[in-house]
Amino acid sequence: MPTINATPKSTKDGIGIATKQVTTIQVQSPTIEILVGGPYRSHGEEHTYGHVALRVITPDNEFVYDFGRYNGESGPFGQGRLRVWTKFTKYIAGENATGRTTTGFVYKIPAASAANINAHFTSLIGNRPVLKAYGDHMKEYRLAVDYHALNNNCTTTAMTGVRVAIRDLDFDVPTHNIGTGMSFVEKVGARGAGWPSHIFMPADLQKMLENNPKHRPDKVEKYGGAK
Template sequence: MGGPYRNHPYGHTALRVTTADVDKVFDYGRYGRTWGLGDSEGEGILKVWNNFNAYIAEENSTGRVTTGFVYETTEENATRILQFFERKTSGKKPISEDRTKIKLRIEDYYALGPNCTTLSVDAIKTIFPDIDRGWSVFQKGLGLGMMEKAAVTARGWPKHIFMPADLQAMLESPSAKKAKKINKYGKSR
């Protein structure tokens, strides 16, 4: 979970999957053209990182603190998450590629979902279907300003957790599925 920083109060969610042979970070966002009220919509670009250090360096360059929740699972389960993302990227042509990542446009991004949090939660639910148990208690819109919360209220709050800080609060709560460990990366400015 990437915390907020000065120009981006919403935070960010990405999902890292490691096996004996694979170490990938799935990082989805509005990394292309944007539109809609307050740029709430955009080209949904999935960055598939093959180098965690490069990913976390990019996150740290923003001045944010990233919190990593580590959940132990089997190779078979990790493969199921990788297959989830393979289905999302099947038939998509890379927008760009370098030695650390590939970028693919998968589906349009919308602030209330699909977004970075909803995609990551959907992927992890393939192996931990109750990871978001009790989500509605944590649906506070942390990171949203007063006007943004009013707009969400007028439209109707989604029936899923969608804000990174809300997800982090949920995962840190006593009722959450316990992480094997929690790592912190970076320093806030």
């Protein structure tokens, strides 16, 4: 937070404040927040997979990019739908309503990187129509590539945006890519289908971010929790 002491005349003329007056100028750096939702229980059913979304914040706007199966499908496949939220409070209210805890890993990034992330997701949407809209705070689109539990899910899609700004945030993938949240049968099936070389489960991503010695988050936030 730089402080300007406006004593010299040139400084006084340049910023238009009285001599000896002290003005504090705070510059908000753009940030990304990787939002990792944990497991939760609803109507007696355990939801163990978790969820990941990516929040991009600049002094002018914010977006939450939230990819998943939002057409009622189950199983490993489904329509790939991207929800773009412009009000974080609306997004996180829905996550909190499940009773899950969401952990946000915050990283400062250059303004150009924030713009490039937004451009990346805009390119994924292309000219596809809005399928659903909730007020002025969320629009939903079906993307060209559909959902795949191992290779194109909430975690992998969010991380394509993250890598635009922090290329090497995927640290020590072999150690953490263990399929946390999957059942034994699901893990056997995934290995038979070709276990990915990238992290694809939210809980594995969280562990990797918590233990990354190269890129420590600037802040870690906790949202929600047990109802």
